[in-house]
Amino acid sequence: MLGVRKIIVTSALIYANGEVHLGHVTSTYLPADIFVRFCRLSGHDVVHVSATDDFGTPISIEANRKGVKPEEFVAFWNKKDRKDFEDLGISFDIFDQTSSEENKKLTQHFFKKLDEKGYIYKQEVLQPFCESCSRFLPDRYIKGTCPFEDCKATEQYSDSCEACGRPIEPGAIKNAHCAICGSEPVKKTSKHYFFKLSEFSAVLKKWLKQNQNLQPDVKNYVLNWIDEGLRDWDITRDLSWGIPVPSNEDREKVLYVWFNNHLGYISTAQKLFAERGQEDVVETWNTSEIFHFIGKDIAYHHYLYLPAMRMGVNEYKLPDYIPTRGYFTLQGRKFSKSREWYISVRDFLTRFPADYLRFYLAVITPYSQADVNFNWQDFENRINNELIANIGNFVHRVLTFTWSQYKGQVPEPESFDDLDKKLKEEFGNAVREAAEEINSIELSKGLRRILAFSAFCNKYFQTKAPWKNREACNTTIYLCVNAVRSLAILLEPYLPFSAQKIWRQMNLEGNVSDQTWNTAQELKVSGGHKINRPKTLFEKVQNAQKQ
RNA sequence: AGCGGGGUGGGGUAGCCAGGUUUAACCCGUUGGGCUCAUAACCCAGAGAUCAGUAGUUCAAAUCUACUCCCCGCUACCA
Numbered sequence: 001m002l003g004v005r006k007i008i009v010t011s012a013l014i015y016a017n018g019e020v021h022l023g024h025v026t027s028t029y030l031p032a033d034i035f036v037r038f039c040r041l042s043g044h045d046v047v048h049v050s051a052t053d054d055f056g057t058p059i060s061i062e063a064n065r066k067g068v069k070p071e072e073f074v075a076f077w078n079k080k081d082r083k084d085f086e087d088l089g090i091s092f093d094i095f096d097q098t099s100s101e102e103n104k105k106l107t108q109h110f111f112k113k114l115d116e117k118g119y120i121y122k123q124e125v126l127q128p129f130c131e132s133c134s135r136f137l138p139d140r141y142i143k144g145t146c147p148f149e150d151c152k153a154t155e156q157y158s159d160s161c162e163a164c165g166r167p168i169e170p171g172a173i174k175n176a177h178c179a180i181c182g183s184e185p186v187k188k189t190s191k192h193y194f195f196k197l198s199e200f201s202a203v204l205k206k207w208l209k210q211n212q213n214l215q216p217d218v219k220n221y222v223l224n225w226i227d228e229g230l231r232d233w234d235i236t237r238d239l240s241w242g243i244p245v246p247s248n249e250d251r252e253k254v255l256y257v258w259f260n261n262h263l264g265y266i267s268t269a270q271k272l273f274a275e276r277g278q279e280d281v282v283e284t285w286n287t288s289e290i291f292h293f294i295g296k297d298i299a300y301h302h303y304l305y306l307p308a309m310r311m312g313v314n315e316y317k318l319p320d321y322i323p324t325r326g327y328f329t330l331q332g333r334k335f336s337k338s339r340e341w342y343i344s345v346r347d348f349l350t351r352f353p354a355d356y357l358r359f360y361l362a363v364i365t366p367y368s369q370a371d372v373n374f375n376w377q378d379f380e381n382r383i384n385n386e387l388i389a390n391i392g393n394f395v396h397r398v399l400t401f402t403w404s405q406y407k408g409q410v411p412e413p414e415s416f417d418d419l420d421k422k423l424k425e426e427f428g429n430a431v432r433e434a435a436e437e438i439n440s441i442e443l444s445k446g447l448r449r450i451l452a453f454s455a456f457c458n459k460y461f462q463t464k465a466p467w468k469n470r471e472a473c474n475t476t477i478y479l480c481v482n483a484v485r486s487l488a489i490l491l492e493p494y495l496p497f498s499a500q501k502i503w504r505q506m507n508l509e510g511n512v513s514d515q516t517w518n519t520a521q522e523l524k525v526s527g528g529h530k531i532n533r534p535k536t537l538f539e540k541v542q543n544a545q546k547q
Numbered sequence: 548a549g550c551g552g553g554g555u556g557g558g559g560u561a562g563c564c565a566g567g568u569u570u571a572a573c574c575c576g577u578u579g580g581g582c583u584c585a586u587a588a589c590c591c592a593g594a595g596a597u598c599a600g601u602a603g604u605u606c607a608a609a610u611c612u613a614c615u616c617c618c619c620g621c622u623a624c625c626a
Contacts, residue, residue, distance in 0.1 A: 015626050058625065127624075140625040157625085197623090216564070221551050221621080228550090234624060257626070296551095300623065326552085327620055334620090363574095364560085370552060371619065378559065381575055389588055397585035404584080448561085448573080462590040467583075536586065 006288040007046040009036050010265040011090075012298060013098060016052035016074040017059050020084040020345045023328035023335050026361050026372050027295030031323060031443055033090045034362060035291070037493035038438045038446075041517040047093040049269045052078045054099035056257040057138055060241040061180065070241045074099060084345045088354045089496045094272040098260060103267040107260040108246040111235075113313045119196045125234065129188035130178040136238045137178060137185055144173035193245065195233045195259070200308040201226050207307060213321045214303075218296065218369055222303040233305065235259040262306045265292065266316055282315065291321045296369040299324055323441050326371040343374070352541065355495040359387050362447050362494050367440075380544040391454045391487065392538045395502055397461065398480040399534035405466075410481050411474035412527030423460050423479055424523070426453060427486055431521040434490055443494075450490045457483045478527060481506070486520040488512050498537060507532045 011032040014024055032048060039046035054074040063073035074097060082095050097103075114120050128137045135141075142158040158173040177184055205226050208219050235256045236245055242254025270281040278284055294302050299322075307318050328335050335342055348357055360379050363386070365372045402408060416424070430453035437446035461480055466473040485506060492499040492512050503512040507530060 013626095017626090053626075056626070125624080136624095138625060192624090217552065224550055225623085231623070237624095256624090258623090261626090296621075298626080299621085301626095305623090329619085366561090368552080369620085373559090375559080378575090381559090384586095384588095386574065388586070393585060393588050397589080399585095401584045445561090452573090458589060459591095461584080462582075465582075465584085465590095538586080540586065 005039075005044040005046075006284075007039055007044055007291065008265075008269050008285065008288045009039075009046060009048050009291045009293065010269070011048070011050040011092075012292070012294045012302075013051050013053035013261050013264055014081055015056075015058075016054045016077040016081070016097070017062050018077070020081050020088075021335070022330075022343045022345065022348065022357075022361070022374060023295070025088065025090075025345060025357070026328050026365055026374075027325040028293045029085065029088075029090050030358060030361050031325060031365065031367075031441070032291075032293035034358075034443050034446075034493045035293075035323075035438065035441060037091060037496065037513070038435075038517070040513070041489065041492060041515060042435070043516060047269065047272060048091060049094055049265060049272065050092055051094075051096040051098055051100075051103075051264045051268050052081060053257060053261045053264070054078075054097050055242040055254070055260065057141065057237070057239060060239060061141075063241075071099070084349075087349055088345055089358065091496075094268055094275075096264070096268040096271060098257075098264040100264075100267065100271070102271045103260060103264050104243050106267040106270075107243045107255060107263050110263060110309060110313055111246055111255060111259075113315075114195065114309065117312060119199065119312045120235075121194055121196065121232075122191050123194055124189050125192050126187050126189050128176070128185040130181065130183060130185050132181050132183045133178060135180075136188070136190065141179045142173065142176050142185060143179045144176040147172045147174055190238050191250075192234050193236045193250075193253075195235045195309070195312075197233045197305065197308055198230045200311060201230050203311055204230075204304060204308060207311075207318065208303065211320075215322075215324055215368065218299055218303065218322075218324045221369075222299060225300065225304065230304070258301055258305060259309075262292075262301065263309075286317045289321075290317060290319045291323065292319045293323050294325075296324050296326055299369075321441070323367065324369055325365060325367070326369045329371055329373045331373075331375055352544075353497065353538075355498045356383050356387070356538075356541070358494055358496075359383065359447075362443055363451075364444070366444050367442050376544045380541045383538075383541045386451060388538045388540060390451055390458065391491070392536075394454050394458050394461065394480075395484050395487065395537055396534060398477070398484050399505055399531060401466065402477055402481060402531055403534055405473075406477065408531045408533070410525055410527055410529045410531065411477050413475045413478040414472075416475060417472070419460065419463065420475055420479060423457070423483070426456050427483070427523075428521040429453075430456075430490065431486070431518060435517060438493070447494055450487070450494075453483075453490070454487060457487075478525075479523070481529075481531070482523045482525050485525050489515050489517060489520040501537060505532050505534050505537075 009032050012028045014020060036046055036048040052074060059073060060070055063070040078097050128142055130137050139158045143155055144158055146153045146156050158176060205223065208223055236253045237256050239254050243260050245253045245255060266285060269285060273281040273284050292302055302322050310316050310318050330341055330343065333341055360382055363382060402410060430449060434446045434449040437449055464472060464476040466476045484502060488499045488502040489512060496513065499512045
């Protein structure tokens with residue numbers, strides 16, 4: 001076994017203006033959590049870090065509309081999101097906010113360092129400005145008529161037309177008006193700070209090509225951007241809600257959210273380390289393996305801006321892994337909150353247990369940027385046929401058999417025949433092979449491997465027929481009870497709630513999450529151990545689609 | 548439009564990067580049988596795919612190359 005690894009896992013920051021939905025969970029939080037839980041079971045020194053992304057125009061406007069301070073607005077969402085994650089079993093070691101003092105400090109530090117090194121310059125830009133709102137308007141805050149002759153759809157955002165699906169050049173929209181108040185914007189100049197992203201083209205390219213841990217398909221995608229020529233990056237906004245530019249002359253400007261939010265990974269991790277009494281938090285970051293779990297919509301930020309900024313400052317190591325997963329579709333159609341084609345975590349949890357969502361998403365989400373489709377019928381089928389009929393059934397038949405035939409007392413094993421030995425071997429194979437998959441972040445394959453182990457156990461039980469084959473019965477049940485214990489450990493990363501339920505039904509010491517992965521290949525439950533009265537683990541799903 | 552990903556039995560997917568160990572795997576559905584410990588669950592056997600199309604490379608291609616058709620996603624001044 002490898003030595004103890006020091007690992008920092010971050011989940012992409014959720015924007016603090018809305019609830020957690022299945023898209024967030026699928027691409028980012030669930031994969032990260034499964035990986036983290038597995039690392040904990042493997043005895044590694046791992047932390048799971050995330051936060052809400054608090055700043056930016058949409059939050060500022062929403063808070064204003066609701067008549068609350070942005071601070072209160074984001075605190076509200078932080079609390080709500082935190083609860084959603086908790087109920088889903090997403091186990092953060094810290095879930096903070098990018099508006100924290102720590103992040104302000106680190107962000108300003110980054111700005112100053114980059115400025116000192118000559119990577120930042122000022123330039124005037126001409127931007128749409130709404131006089132009645134007295135606000136500069138990003139593309140998303142200007143609406144108008146699609147400029148394409150064959151479309152001319154009205155009330156479209158100025159960056160792309162939803163009706164014909166084409167992107168719109170900045171300034172090309174017709175009948176432009178402010179999306180908030182409807183008045184016509186004027187052009188106004190403003191001095192902005194720019195980060196010389198273009199200067200990093202060569203080093204970024206080298207880093208991307210050298211890092212063998214990055215997914216090749218995402219890498220190609222990003223390398224293409226570099227080949228087309230990187231543009232320097234406007235890193236300031238004329239807005240009050242944000243981290244102020246650390247310069248006396250521009251107090252009313254703030255740093256763009258994408259300049260500061262990913263620094264929240266570092267600042268939040270360091271906050272945790274400091275709380276735990278570690279002296280050198282920079283050193284801790286730099287001696288850890290860094291994993292940033294993201295969805296592909298933010299691939300550019302994590303593969304280009306983030307590394308470029310770290311390279312520029314040269315104090316914090318770059319990510320080792322950036323596991324990137326695809327877009328989420330519901331019944332084959334794009335997820336969309338505004339079109340009410342959307343499922344929030346909260347909605348889901350009012351109907352089904354968290355583990356059902358974790359199981360289904362884990363089994364259908366590949367380690368690639370391929371899109372993931374959520375289908376209610378498929379959900380129902382997989383829960384009933386794969387989770388319940390395979391795992392649930394095996395656990396239940398073994399425990400009820402032990403309860404009724406042995407009064408709950410695990411029998412002492414007798415001699416092992418070939419099939420018994422083969423099952424014993426399977427314990428080791430499953431533990432080793434599932435670990436290999438999860439270590440490679442192939443979480444879907446890892447779960448399938450565990451399902452295969454459970455299927456093997458069902459076959460074993462069936463072939464052994466302990467209900468009539470009395471001579472071999474003791475050994476069979478002894479091995480099966482042990483297989484159930486092993487399954488509980490193997491499933492813990494995926495189904496933490498159910499794994500713990502199994503643990504309790506088996507009347508085992510402590511919590512399943514405190515066990516060690518590798519002990520799942522051993523026969524730790526000895527003859528004479530008394531289990532608790534078994535109860536049905538899972539309820540079948542019916543009419544999942546009925547909304 | 549550019550770029551990225553994908554098209555595998557009735558449905559949904561794996562395999563493709565490192566071509567032969569595949570009689571193309573898995574789940575559902577379907578046909579027949581078994582079992583009755585178990586939530587009509589479990590087990591066994593079978594039917595069903597020339598792996599989008601065309602042309603190549605090769606002793607050998609679902610896997611490599613080129614082109615064509617179709618589907619999906621992304622495109623920095625929202626996040």
